[in-house]
Each structure stands twice: as C-alpha cells, then as structure tokens.
Amino acid sequence: MQPDPRTNLNNELAQLLNNRIVEPDYKREITITFRVSSAEKTRLEQRCSGVVQSDYIRARLFDYPLPHPKLVIPEVNRQAIYELKKIGNNLNQQTRAINEAVKIGSQPLSSNVKEYLQTIKELAVLLEQTHASLSQPISDEE
Incomplete structure (x- = not known):
C-alpha cells in the first residue's frame, strides 16, 4: 500500500511545528505592528513584568529564553x-x-x-x- 502524500506532508508539518525554534537574527530591520484591545494590552503589560514587550513577545513566539526583567531604580x-x-x-x-x-x-x-x-x-x-x-x-x- 502506497503512503498518502498528504499524510507525509502533515507529518512533516507537525514535526516542523513541534521543533519551531527559530534562530535569533540579530539584524532586526523589519517592524511589525498589530492592534490589541485594552484588556489584551493590560494583560500583556502584566505578563511582561519589567521585560521589554518586544523581547517578551519574541521569546513567547519563537521559544527563546525569557529575558531578565529590566532594573527599576527610583x-x-x-x-x-x-x-x-x-x-x-x-x-x-x-x-x-x-x-x-x-x-x-x-x-x-x-x-x-x-x-x-x-x-x-x-x-x-x-x-x-x-x-x-x-x-x-x-x-x-x-
């Protein structure tokens, strides 16, 4: 019995998604903007807890280690x-x-x-x- 090509493709896609670690590219030249609700913004700020928002989003999206919170000095x-x-x-x-x-x-x-x-x-x-x-x-x- 011949394997279904769609099954192979689905398996490859599932494997890629499971191993979705993206290597950091240190030349960040592209800006992405998106809209959120006030509730989502508040939730994001709470979750960032001292970490720069873009770093937090990048870490969560690309499975990077979460950066250390920035130092707050009065x-x-x-x-x-x-x-x-x-x-x-x-x-x-x-x-x-x-x-x-x-x-x-x-x-x-x-x-x-x-x-x-x-x-x-x-x-x-x-x-x-x-x-x-x-x-x-x-x-x-x-």
Missing part, C-alpha cells in the same frame, strides 16, 4: 548614582594626578601623600558599595 536613586559617579571620577582624577606627580618627581611620596591616597581608595570603595545598594531592584513587598 528617580531619587538615579540622581544619587549620577552624583556618586561624578565624585568617583573626581577621586580617580586626583589619584591619577598624584601618582603621576610622584612618578615624575614633582611630588615626594611623603606619609601625608600616602595617607591621602589611602583615604581616596577607602572613599572609592564606599562609593562602590553605596552605588551597589542604590542599584538594587525595587521589591514588590515594600
């Missing part, structure tokens, strides 16, 4: 982080200038200079710790 923390980075840059510039002056001999490496450099290092560590604590995601429990 505005006050963002401003503090900005200021901390400026302070950190200033400390790095001071350290570089002192080390360069010592290197070329225009500044002796006295105990005061060593103490100042140590203080700058300690401040840099404190800045990093503060930056890390301000960058923590907001928990839903608070």
Whole structure:
C-alpha cells in the first residue's frame, strides 16, 4: 500500500511545528505592528513584568529564553548614582594626578601623600558599595 502524500506532508508539518525554534537574527530591520484591545494590552503589560514587550513577545513566539526583567531604580536613586559617579571620577582624577606627580618627581611620596591616597581608595570603595545598594531592584513587598 502506497503512503498518502498528504499524510507525509502533515507529518512533516507537525514535526516542523513541534521543533519551531527559530534562530535569533540579530539584524532586526523589519517592524511589525498589530492592534490589541485594552484588556489584551493590560494583560500583556502584566505578563511582561519589567521585560521589554518586544523581547517578551519574541521569546513567547519563537521559544527563546525569557529575558531578565529590566532594573527599576527610583528617580531619587538615579540622581544619587549620577552624583556618586561624578565624585568617583573626581577621586580617580586626583589619584591619577598624584601618582603621576610622584612618578615624575614633582611630588615626594611623603606619609601625608600616602595617607591621602589611602583615604581616596577607602572613599572609592564606599562609593562602590553605596552605588551597589542604590542599584538594587525595587521589591514588590515594600
């Protein structure tokens, strides 16, 4: 008995659908838009929970791993982080200038200079710790 060509085609199609993993194409040049109801939009936003909507839809549609939610940092923390980075840059510039002056001999490496450099290092560590604590995601429990 000869197999039905439609059965073979159906089996191939079913197998393709079961193995529908699409390799990510990193040159995303095509835009697709579609309409949803307000209820669907609300549901999509709830399901995304911090993940970019296009990434969420792509992950669900093409069986990619779901990306990690984006970090939500309060505005006050963002401003503090900005200021901390400026302070950190200033400390790095001071350290570089002192080390360069010592290197070329225009500044002796006295105990005061060593103490100042140590203080700058300690401040840099404190800045990093503060930056890390301000960058923590907001928990839903608070």
